Amino acid sequence: MSKNFNQERLLQVLVAPQISEKATYLADKNEQVVFIVTPDATKPEIKAAVELLFKVEVKSVQVANLKGKKKRFGRFMGSRSDVRKAFVCLKPGQEINFTEGGAA
Template sequence: MSALKFSEERLMKVLVAPVISEKATMVAEKNEQIVFRVTTDATKPEIKAAVELLFKVQVESVQTVNREGKQKRSGAHTGRRNHTKRAFVCLKPGQEINFTEEAK
């Protein structure tokens, strides 16, 4: 298991939250991938090790996307939302993560 290379403390902080959206649901059904929001400095091997450690599944591949925060304005002031990073995790055949069971 690749989780041995990284400290367990670091792996617990890599995954921020699962993404529950219409697009993430379509990706999950079509490509059998799960979408997570991750820390911006997370690497693909760290993400793989974190998912394998937390959910006890085998990960086939990880794809990441850096998303820029949107420009927003309030009156005369402009600002920007935080930049985020998402990870699309593809599990090996026969593997599954059920978020309803994990919450118990």
């Protein structure tokens, strides 16, 4: 980590891993992992948080802001919340495995 970040802030930056067919394809082909992050997270914060939590080396971070869909709930219009995704590219030989461990 090149900059000093508040450790409490880094623990709150990553909301959840995105586990989908597309995310699995990216993990296999480009050694990338997809995370849902807080809307105000910056690329250096995301990099520092992944390195802190998973003890891996991060090569780069790309970020995408996804707007929430407009949906109908009966006769009322509503919208899903906006989501910010981080595509974290790991250095060669690094891996994050979400399937091992955990309760059955």
